[in-house]
Amino acid sequence: LENIQLRAPILCPRPETEELVDWVVQDLRRELGRYGGEEQPPLRLLDVGCGSGVIGLSLAKEFPHAEIVGIDSSEIAVELSTENAQLVLNNKSESNAPRYQALHVPASHYTNVDAHAHTPHTSKEPYRFGFHHVIANPPYILPSDMKSLSPDVLNHEDHNALCGGVSADGLDIVREIVARLPEWTASEPQADADADTGDGIAADIYTARVHANSYCYMEVDDSHPALIQSWLDGTDEEFSGVQFVESGKDLSGRDRFVKLLIAHKNPPRPA
Amino acid sequence: PFDLINHDITFIKLKALMSARYFSSKATVARSISSKIIHKNEIFCNVRSKASDFFTIPKSPNICFRDYHASHLLPSASISDDKKYSVISNDDILGVSFNTSSLPTSALKRISQTHERHKLILHKLQSDEKNAEQLGKELSSLSQVASLYGNLLSLNEEITSLIELAFDAAESKDHRFAEECEEEIAALQSKIPSIEESLIDSILPKDENDAPVVGCLIEIRSASGGDESSLFANTLFDSYSRTAKLMGFSVEIMDLNETEIGGVREVILSVTSGNGGYNSDSSGLDIKQFGPYGYFKYESGVHRVQRVPVNDVRIQTSTASVAVLPQSSVNSQNSAIPPSDLKIEVMRSSGAGGQHVNTTESAVRITHIPTKISASIQDERSQHKNKAKAMKLIETRVLAFYKEEEDRALGETKRGLMGGGTRSERIRTYNYPQDRISDHRCKQTMHGIDSLLMGSAETGLVWTFAPHLRKLHRDELIKDMEGDKIENDNDESGKGRKKRKK
Numbered sequence: 001l002e003n004i005q006l007r008a009p010i011l012c013p014r015p016e017t018e019e020l021v022d023w024v025v026q027d028l029r030r031e032l033g034r035y036g037g038e039e040q041p042p043l044r045l046l047d048v049g050c051g052s053g054v055i056g057l058s059l060a061k062e063f064p065h066a067e068i069v070g071i072d073s074s075e076i077a078v079e080l081s082t083e084n085a086q087l088v089l090n091n092k093s094e095s096n097a098p099r100y101q102a103l104h105v106p107a108s109h110y111t112n113v114d115a116h117a118h119t120p121h122t123s124k125e126p127y128r129f130g131f132h133h134v135i136a137n138p139p140y141i142l143p144s145d146m147k148s149l150s151p152d153v154l155n156h157e158d159h160n161a162l163c164g165g166v167s168a169d170g171l172d173i174v175r176e177i178v179a180r181l182p183e184w185t186a187s188e189p190q191a192d193a194d195a196d197t198g199d200g201i202a203a204d205i206y207t208a209r210v211h212a213n214s215y216c217y218m219e220v221d222d223s224h225p226a227l228i229q230s231w232l233d234g235t236d237e238e239f240s241g242v243q244f245v246e247s248g249k250d251l252s253g254r255d256r257f258v259k260l261l262i263a264h265k266n267p268p269r270p271a
Numbered sequence: 272p273f274d275l276i277n278h279d280i281t282f283i284k285l286k287a288l289m290s291a292r293y294f295s296s297k298a299t300v301a302r303s304i305s306s307k308i309i310h311k312n313e314i315f316c317n318v319r320s321k322a323s324d325f326f327t328i329p330k331s332p333n334i335c336f337r338d339y340h341a342s343h344l345l346p347s348a349s350i351s352d353d354k355k356y357s358v359i360s361n362d363d364i365l366g367v368s369f370n371t372s373s374l375p376t377s378a379l380k381r382i383s384q385t386h387e388r389h390k391l392i393l394h395k396l397q398s399d400e401k402n403a404e405q406l407g408k409e410l411s412s413l414s415q416v417a418s419l420y421g422n423l424l425s426l427n428e429e430i431t432s433l434i435e436l437a438f439d440a441a442e443s444k445d446h447r448f449a450e451e452c453e454e455e456i457a458a459l460q461s462k463i464p465s466i467e468e469s470l471i472d473s474i475l476p477k478d479e480n481d482a483p484v485v486g487c488l489i490e491i492r493s494a495s496g497g498d499e500s501s502l503f504a505n506t507l508f509d510s511y512s513r514t515a516k517l518m519g520f521s522v523e524i525m526d527l528n529e530t531e532i533g534g535v536r537e538v539i540l541s542v543t544s545g546n547g548g549y550n551s552d553s554s555g556l557d558i559k560q561f562g563p564y565g566y567f568k569y570e571s572g573v574h575r576v577q578r579v580p581v582n583d584v585r586i587q588t589s590t591a592s593v594a595v596l597p598q599s600s601v602n603s604q605n606s607a608i609p610p611s612d613l614k615i616e617v618m619r620s621s622g623a624g625g626q627h628v629n630t631t632e633s634a635v636r637i638t639h640i641p642t643k644i645s646a647s648i649q650d651e652r653s654q655h656k657n658k659a660k661a662m663k664l665i666e667t668r669v670l671a672f673y674k675e676e677e678d679r680a681l682g683e684t685k686r687g688l689m690g691g692g693t694r695s696e697r698i699r700t701y702n703y704p705q706d707r708i709s710d711h712r713c714k715q716t717m718h719g720i721d722s723l724l725m726g727s728a729e730t731g732l733v734w735t736f737a738p739h740l741r742k743l744h745r746d747e748l749i750k751d752m753e754g755d756k757i758e759n760d761n762d763e764s765g766k767g768r769k770k771r772k773k
Binding site: 015022139140145149156162219250252254256 | 615616617624625626627628629633635653654655658
């Protein structure tokens, strides 16, 4: 991506993040390649902690038919990524709805379920989810490491965008994300209804899509892949539905990335 | 009239008649000889290597290449220096076939074989052959040669029937008619050279990398001469990038290593064919048919400059080296090199990396493990981009390396321009005091260094020398083909031939 605007205190994109996007692009290309390219199935992607928007926008450029939603707890990030979407994309899909949308909401609150009552909110508009895949570069620095960061980072970048929370392992935000993954990637009821009236081909592709796996790709601290793997492999009931698939190394040879699989809880649609 | 049979002729040197003036004077002599050869179809001579008698014989369809019976040479036979005839033996018959054109024998042999094959395929296809599709493809690849050769043959037939008319006219003393015929013959004969040129072109091996889609990497490095050399490298860099853009190509700088005084230590350019077409109204070598590689390929080698440096009074000689490599149009997703053969290193500060660090040192070095070829790029601020560039460089270099090895393994020591030139060969001298550029390969000298360097795509440096270099290359290829033929005839199997044809 060129000509992206950056603004303090939003994080400068790191090279490792480029590698994350590369990985996602390769996987997605392989998956979409199965459809032969004529009828591209709808593709909704979520960028958690979008910051300047580079992850979501790079994907939007690679996959012109994709719809991207970016969320961030910082209002500045939402503004910035929306501006960048304008610059990079001309931000319109065929139906004139914006292809890239940035929302000001932290991952923990990006839900339609009331945390305490476990019932759907009635007071506000429900969020539209139905994401096929989730990509995140969440804050992941361990609190103990924060003070040893270089002045370049400490003095100019938002600490909230860096520090992975209060827990010593720095995985708080990651945990919040993982908890929401099943909800985010559940197929949409409305889309189901729409597909009913569509022609045969679209319905087939949609059905195929529902059965296809949803993945979550994250960039994390080099201590995290191992921790995440042992955590998820221990099948904690609360997080059932999310499995560890694999980790990846960055070009410096450090464990940097994880790929998680969200098994859908929805029953398959009748054909 | 000369009675051939009764002479022990030790050598016949035949000259293909190209002009009408041989006609009227020797017509009678020629005719009697030719009729002897045709009608009696008997022996002609013992061939030995010394010349003793000369005859000139007009072209005649009855004594032409089509009557060539492929066979081996008699041990006592030899081929004349100008290769205009060869001695054939077909068991009982020892005859002489005349090469009726100026085409080299080997070329003509190959052309006529192609023509035969073409006819054969046509015949097969008509009778509903099983491999129709494959044969069809072969047919279309042969069709150009076959049709050109067909043109040549029918032209020859026309000429020779006119020759016979002229003979008859001369004999019946109708000199005016004979003259008219001769004029007509001359006119027809003047068409032959261009057909023959096209024929040769159609059977010479073509460089598939000349095609418009094939881009190239141009690497310019300063060599000997310190500062002067780097300034000259910069001059070449400017000239080539300017020319490339004027040709409508896209130029991307992969890597640039400059000196403080404005010189260039090393620069790597990626030149790809752009979408813009190039409109050329020049005749001759069609500039449009070449892509970036085809256009720049003869620039590979060492360029030597002789001039007075800015801070001195004496002439200094320095050199810069240029390498032009074809770029495959394969994109990085489908790299021809297995990723496991590559070692990718990133030059970054030690420490935790990732979000911990926000300085963007993103130099990438890729090493191809089997060949130890490496490429490193640190130009862009994006590691991703640097990696992509380094990959392109590695691919190009590794593929070129393997191709060279392949060629060497086949025992093809390509000389001259056919081999693409060795990189350490000094190909050109730029002499500023005398304002001239001399190319040592085609031995051409052009004047006006500045206008050549800053010229347009057609008047500039590259294209001014290109026609000469291409002709040189073509001549080498023809000679090579000749050399093949002799080897082939001496060597029973045809394997050497098959390997070379790609």
